[in-house]
Amino acid sequence: MRSALSALSVALLLGAGVPGRGQDDPRALMLQARAMQRRTGGDNPEGAAALYRKVIALIPTSSQAQLRLSEAIQESGNIEAAVDPAVKATELDPRSGEAWAHLAFLRYALSQTSPAAQTLAIQTLRRAGRILPGDFEIWLRLAELMEVDRNEEGALQAWLTVARLHPNPVYRGKVLADYALERALELAIHLKNYEARREAALDLYDRAPGDLRHQRILEELARDQVEAGFLAHAEESFTLLAQALPQEPAVWENIAIIQLRTSRYELALASLDKARALRPSPRISFNIGYCLMKVGRFEDAEARWRELLPTVRATLEEPAMPLQIRQFYASCLLLQGRPADLLALMAGWPEATADGDLAGFMAQALIQGRDWKGARDLVRDGIKRFPKQDLFRKAALIPPRTFEEGVLFRNASRKALSQLDLEAMAMLWSDFNRWDRCLQALEEARRAAPVRSVDLMLLEATALESLGQPGKAMEVLREGQRLDPSNTTLENNLGYLMLENDGDLAEAARLIEAALAGDPRNSSTMDSWGWVLYKQGKYPQAEEALRKATVLSPYSPEIHKHLGEVLLKQGRLQEALDEWERALAYVFPERRNLEKQVLDLRTRAARSRRAAADAAAPAEAPAEEEPVDMGPEDEGEDPL
Numbered sequence: 001m002r003s004a005l006s007a008l009s010v011a012l013l014l015g016a017g018v019p020g021r022g023q024d025d026p027r028a029l030m031l032q033a034r035a036m037q038r039r040t041g042g043d044n045p046e047g048a049a050a051l052y053r054k055v056i057a058l059i060p061t062s063s064q065a066q067l068r069l070s071e072a073i074q075e076s077g078n079i080e081a082a083v084d085p086a087v088k089a090t091e092l093d094p095r096s097g098e099a100w101a102h103l104a105f106l107r108y109a110l111s112q113t114s115p116a117a118q119t120l121a122i123q124t125l126r127r128a129g130r131i132l133p134g135d136f137e138i139w140l141r142l143a144e145l146m147e148v149d150r151n152e153e154g155a156l157q158a159w160l161t162v163a164r165l166h167p168n169p170v171y172r173g174k175v176l177a178d179y180a181l182e183r184a185l186e187l188a189i190h191l192k193n194y195e196a197r198r199e200a201a202l203d204l205y206d207r208a209p210g211d212l213r214h215q216r217i218l219e220e221l222a223r224d225q226v227e228a229g230f231l232a233h234a235e236e237s238f239t240l241l242a243q244a245l246p247q248e249p250a251v252w253e254n255i256a257i258i259q260l261r262t263s264r265y266e267l268a269l270a271s272l273d274k275a276r277a278l279r280p281s282p283r284i285s286f287n288i289g290y291c292l293m294k295v296g297r298f299e300d301a302e303a304r305w306r307e308l309l310p311t312v313r314a315t316l317e318e319p320a321m322p323l324q325i326r327q328f329y330a331s332c333l334l335l336q337g338r339p340a341d342l343l344a345l346m347a348g349w350p351e352a353t354a355d356g357d358l359a360g361f362m363a364q365a366l367i368q369g370r371d372w373k374g375a376r377d378l379v380r381d382g383i384k385r386f387p388k389q390d391l392f393r394k395a396a397l398i399p400p401r402t403f404e405e406g407v408l409f410r411n412a413s414r415k416a417l418s419q420l421d422l423e424a425m426a427m428l429w430s431d432f433n434r435w436d437r438c439l440q441a442l443e444e445a446r447r448a449a450p451v452r453s454v455d456l457m458l459l460e461a462t463a464l465e466s467l468g469q470p471g472k473a474m475e476v477l478r479e480g481q482r483l484d485p486s487n488t489t490l491e492n493n494l495g496y497l498m499l500e501n502d503g504d505l506a507e508a509a510r511l512i513e514a515a516l517a518g519d520p521r522n523s524s525t526m527d528s529w530g531w532v533l534y535k536q537g538k539y540p541q542a543e544e545a546l547r548k549a550t551v552l553s554p555y556s557p558e559i560h561k562h563l564g565e566v567l568l569k570q571g572r573l574q575e576a577l578d579e580w581e582r583a584l585a586y587v588f589p590e591r592r593n594l595e596k597q598v599l600d601l602r603t604r605a606a607r608s609r610r611a612a613a614d615a616a617a618p619a620e621a622p623a624e625e626e627p628v629d630m631g632p633e634d635e636g637e638d639p640l
Contacts, residue, residue: 026055026062033068038075045075063093067102079109100128101138108141121145122154129161136167140176143183152187156196157609159184163203178207185217195574197221198233202240209244222254229554230578231258231585249278260287261555262586265294282312286321289328293432298336305329323358326351330361331428339365356386360424363391367421372410375417376403391424394453419449426459439463454484461493470501491515492525499528505535523552527559534566542566557586561594573605 033051036042052069055062066089073082083106089099107121125142132138143158162180169176181204188197201221205214222237235258242251256271269291276284289304305325312322326349333342342365346352352362359382366375380403382392395403395416402416426441442460457480464473477494484490495511498504512528519525530545546563553559564579580598584591 024058026058026065029055029058030065030068033072037068037072039071045072048072049076061092063089063096063099066092067096067099070102070106074106079106082106083110095131097128097132097135100124100131101135104128104138105141108145111145118145118149122149133161134165136162136165136176139165140167140171140180143180152191153193156184156187156191156193159187160196160199163200178204181207194228194230194578198225202237205240209240215241215244226258229560229582231262231555232581233585234258235585247278249275249284252278253284256284256287258585260291263294264587265291269295282308282321283318286312286325289325293328293332293335296432296434298332302329302332302336305332323351323355327355327357327361330358331431334361334364334368334425335428335432337368339368343369356382356389356392359386360389360391364421364424367417372414372417376413379403379417379420390427391420394423395420415448419445422448423456426456430459430463433466435463435466439467454480454487454490457483458489458493461497465497470497473497474501474503486514486518488515488518488522488525491518492522492528496524496528496531499531499535505532508532509536521552523549523556523559526552527556527562530559530566531562534562534569539566539569543570555586557583557588557591561588561590568601573601573608577601577605 029051033048033055034040034042036044036048036051038045042048049069049072052065052072055065056069059065066085070082070084070086070089073085083103086099086103086106090096090103093099104121104124104127107117107124110117111121122142122145125138125145129135129138129142139158139161143155143162146152146155146158159180163177163184165177167176167180171179174182181200184196185200185204187193188200198221201217205211205218208214218237218241222234222241225231225234225237235255238251238255238258242248242255245251252271252275256268256275259265259268259271269288272284272288272291276288285304285308289301289308292298292301292304305328308325309322309329312318312325314320314322330342330346333339333345342361346358346362346365349358352358359378363375363378363382366372366378379392379395382389383396386392387396398416402412404413422441422445426438426445429435429438429441439460442456442463445456457476461473461476461480464470464476474494474497477490477497480487480490481494491511492515495508495515498508498511509532512525512532515522515525516529526545526549530542530549533539533542533545543563543566546559546566549556549559550563560579560583564576564583567576567579577598580594580601584594584598
C-alpha cells in the first residue's frame with residue numbers, strides 16, 4: 001500500500017486556495033474515497049464506491065481507481081460485483097501485484113461456494129504468485145484449492161512455497177510454516193517425490209531439532225536415502241541427528257558406515273572413535289582396525305587386532321568376525337615386513353592351516369623368511385586343499401616338479417616361490433590402495449621373471465593409471481593385448497582407457513563390445529559399453545546399458561556419473577541431478593569438477609520445474625505480457 005499524503009498536500013488537493021481544483025479533482029476524490037473505506041478506518045464503502053466511479057469517469061485508464069472501486073464493493077458485501085472492476089484493474093496494469101492478488105482473493109472467495117469458480121481462481125492465484133512470490137497467503141490459498149482439485153503435485157509445490165516463506169500465523173491449530181511442511185511431507189511420500197520429501201523433512205527438523213517426531217522423520221529419511229543410494233544425503237541427515245543426539249552411539253556408527261562405504265576412511269575413523277567412546281563394541285573396533293589399515297597406519301591397526309583377537313567369539317550376528325580379525329592381523333604383519341612375527345603368532349592358531357587365505361599368508365611368511373622347505377611343503381598342500389586361493393591357484397600353473405625336494409630343482413623352486421610372494425604382496429598393497437608399493441612389487445616381480453602374466457599386467461596398468469600415468473598404463477595393456485587378445489578384462493580396460501584419453505573411438509568400441517560378449521554380467525564392462533554409446537550419441541541405448549550397470553553395481557560413482565551425463569543429454573535434468581548426487585558421496589578423481597556441475601544443474605532443474613508448472617497452468621490472458629516482480633512500491637501517492 002502507498003502511504004497517505006502529507007497534511008499540506010491534502011489541503012491543496014481538496015482545493016484550499018487553489019482555483020479550479022475541487023470536487024472534480026481526481027486525486028482529491030481518491031483521497032476522500034479512501035478515507036471512507038473500512039480498511040482505512042472509514043464506515044461508508046458505498047460512498048467510497050460512488051466517488052471511485054466519478055474518478056473512473058474522469059480517468060477511464062486508472063488501474064488504481066478500478067482496484068479501489070473493487071475493494072469498496074467487496075466491503076459492501078457483494079463479492080461477485082467486485083470481480084469486474086478487479087479484472088479491469090489487472091487489464092489496465094498487468095504488472096500490478098496488488099491488483100492480481102486482490103482479484104485472486106476475490107475468486108478464491110467465490111470458489112468456496114461455487115465449484116465452477118475453482119479453476120479460474122487457481123489460474124489467478126498462480127498469476128498473482130508469479131508477481132508476488134513472497135506473499136504466503138497467495139500460496140496458501142492456492143495450496144488449499146489444489147487439495148480440493150485433487151492436484152497433489154500442485155498442492156505439494158504450493159505447500160513447499162508457503163513453508164519456504166516461514167509464515168508464523170496459526171493455521172488449523174499449528175504454526176502455518178509447520179503445517180505446510182507436514183502436509184508437503186505427506187504428499188511427497190505419497191507421490192514418491194524424493195527432493196520434496198528431503199526438503200520438507202530437513203526443514204521440519206531445522207525448525208525444532210529437539211522434537212522427537214521430527215527426529216524420527218529425519219531418521220526414516222536417512223535410512224531410505226541409504227537404500228536409494230543417496231549416501232551423501234544420508235550422511236547429512238545422520239549428521240544433523242548427531243548434532244541433536246550427540247550421545248547416541250548408533251547415529252555416529254551409521255555416519256561411519258556411510259563414510260566407510262564411500263572410501264573416506266579418515267572421516268570414518270573420527271566417527272567410529274566417537275561411537276566407541278560412547279558404547280564400545282567389537283564391530284566398532286573391527287571397523288576402526290580396517291580404517292587404520294586403509295589409511296596406512298599398520299602399526300595402529302596391529303594394536304587393534306591384538307586387542308580384539310582374544311575377546312571376540314563367533315556369534316549369529318558376526319559368525320565370520322574372529323576369522324576376519326586373524327586375516328587382517330596376518331596381512332598387517334606382512335605389510336610391515338615382519339614374517340617371523342607372523343609365523344610365531346600363527347603357531348597358536350588352529351585356523352592357520354584350515355583357512356586358505358591364512359595358509360597363503362603363512363606361505364608368504366615362510367618364503368620371506370627363506371624357509372624354502374617349509375614353503376614348498378605348504379604350497380604343495382595348498383594347491384590340493386585351496387585351489388581357488390590366489391597364491392595357490394597361481395602355484396598350480398607352475399610345473400609340479402618345481403616344488404619337489406632335491407638339489408636339481410632348488411634354484412627353480414626358490415625363484416618360483418619368490419615370484420609368488422612378490423605377486424601376492426603386489427595384490428596386498430593394491431587392496432589398501434598403496435599403488436606406489438604395489439608398482440614397486442610388480443617391478444621386482446618383472447625383473448625376477450621376464451615372462452609376464454596378463455593378470456599382473458592388468459594390475460600394473462591399474463597402478464599406473466591410479467598414479468596419474470595413463471600413457472604408460474596403455475602401453476602395458478597393449479603389451480598384454482599381444483599376449484592374450486581375447487582377455488575380456490584387458491579388452492574392457494584398454495577400451496575404456498582409450499575412451500577417457502581421446503583414443504580411437506571405433507577401436508575402443510570394438511574392444512569393449514567384445515569384452516561384453518565374453519562377460520555380459522560384468523558391471524564395469526557394461527558401464528564402458530554405455531559410455532561408448534554415449535560417445536556415439538546413442539543416448540537411449542546408453543541409458544539402457546548404464547541402468548543395467550547400476551543394478552549390477554549400485555554403489556559405483558563412475559556409473560552414476562555416466563548415467564547422469566546421458567540423462568542430461570536427453571533433457572531430463574532432475575534425473576541427471578539425482579544420479580550425480582549419488583556419485584558425489586564417493587571419493588573419485590573427477591569429484592571436484594562434478595560438484596561444480598551439480599551446483600549449475602540444480603539451478604537449471606529448478607528453473608525447468610518452474611517453467612513446466614507455468615506451462616501447465618492456463619494463461620489468464622493469452623496476449624498479455626508476462627508480468628514480473630516489480631518489488632515493493634515506492635512511498636507516495638496512489639497513481640491514477
